[in-house]
Amino acid sequence: MTTVATARQTRKRGAKGRGLAAVPRIVSMVVLTVLVLGPLYWVTISAFKGREEIIRSVPTFWPETFTLSNFEQLFTSTEYPVFLTNSLIVGVATTIVTVVISLAAAYGLYRLKVPGSGKIAGIVLLSYMIPGTLLIVPLYRTLSGLGLIDSYAGLVLVNVAFTAPFCTWLLRGFILAVPRDIDEAAAIDGAGPTRTMLQIVLPLLVPGIATVSVYAFVFSWTEFVFASQFIVSDSLQTLPIGLSAIIGQYTVNWGLVMAGTLFTLLPTVVLFIFVGRYFVGGLIAGATK
Numbered sequence: 001m002t003t004v005a006t007a008r009q010t011r012k013r014g015a016k017g018r019g020l021a022a023v024p025r026i027v028s029m030v031v032l033t034v035l036v037l038g039p040l041y042w043v044t045i046s047a048f049k050g051r052e053e054i055i056r057s058v059p060t061f062w063p064e065t066f067t068l069s070n071f072e073q074l075f076t077s078t079e080y081p082v083f084l085t086n087s088l089i090v091g092v093a094t095t096i097v098t099v100v101i102s103l104a105a106a107y108g109l110y111r112l113k114v115p116g117s118g119k120i121a122g123i124v125l126l127s128y129m130i131p132g133t134l135l136i137v138p139l140y141r142t143l144s145g146l147g148l149i150d151s152y153a154g155l156v157l158v159n160v161a162f163t164a165p166f167c168t169w170l171l172r173g174f175i176l177a178v179p180r181d182i183d184e185a186a187a188i189d190g191a192g193p194t195r196t197m198l199q200i201v202l203p204l205l206v207p208g209i210a211t212v213s214v215y216a217f218v219f220s221w222t223e224f225v226f227a228s229q230f231i232v233s234d235s236l237q238t239l240p241i242g243l244s245a246i247i248g249q250y251t252v253n254w255g256l257v258m259a260g261t262l263f264t265l266l267p268t269v270v271l272f273i274f275v276g277r278y279f280v281g282g283l284i285a286g287a288t289k
Helices: 002-047 069-077 082-112 117-128 131-148 152-170 172-177 181-188 192-206 206-223 226-229 239-246 254-288
Strands: none
Touching: 002 254, 069 082, 069 117, 069 254, 082 131, 082 152, 082 172, 082 192, 082 206, 082 239, 082 254, 117 152, 131 152, 131 226, 152 172, 152 206, 152 226, 181 192, 206 254, 226 239, 239 254
16 A cells, blocks of 8 residues: 555655656747737737727727728728738739749759769859848849839849749758659650659659749838839839838828738738648758658
8 A cells, every 4th residue: 555655645746747848848838828829919909999098098908889880981981902912912912933843953963863963052052042132222223124113023033033942942851852753654654753752752742832832922022122112103012111200200100000910911811721731841842851
């Protein structure tokens, strides 16, 4: 009996010790969750508040009276629908072009026996590390010479130039994870490199394609610097530029800004709901394999 009681006390002390050891981890997770989700919660509830309640000196953590006037004013009194349409066009186009270019580049560099592929891959990754602000002037001169200033094509071209290098490196882990025996078996059956890639390897790279798609779309959706420099017409402005235009010079309609911010966040949130697990897993795979 004494032995059994001692064993029980030992287990209780062990469980208590593990519980105490888990406290810092739990506290860290709670703090991190509040820091990440706190601003999102505040933007969401503020979008449904009246203007007087938003600027009140004593904040309210839940709307006293729900109102949709901010959203109604956003879509009727501003050019937000135009900004939303422009961002969707640029985001989708950037995503498609980035996936095609990065997939072809990654397959050629990491799958085919291309001379000097290792050095080329290093140069591609190095180009991603160049700060974009340093390239504004040469990019402007290049786009101006091509007649692409103030156009969807020019902005998409610039976005792809900054997303494709990183996405090419990101696909490396996925391509290397596919056994080369598949290529040899396909070659024995008479399949060439293009057919092997499209019909055999490509279906196995769906998680990687989802990862680079999310990255490219979010990059173009939130890009501000190049859009503000290379887009001149109000009718072609994207959401980041449009939201900054909603903010007045002397007064700020915070209800309008919060409503616009909430609708701007929705596409990325929906995208992460459907392919977020591929994105997180893809970042880990691309970094470790």
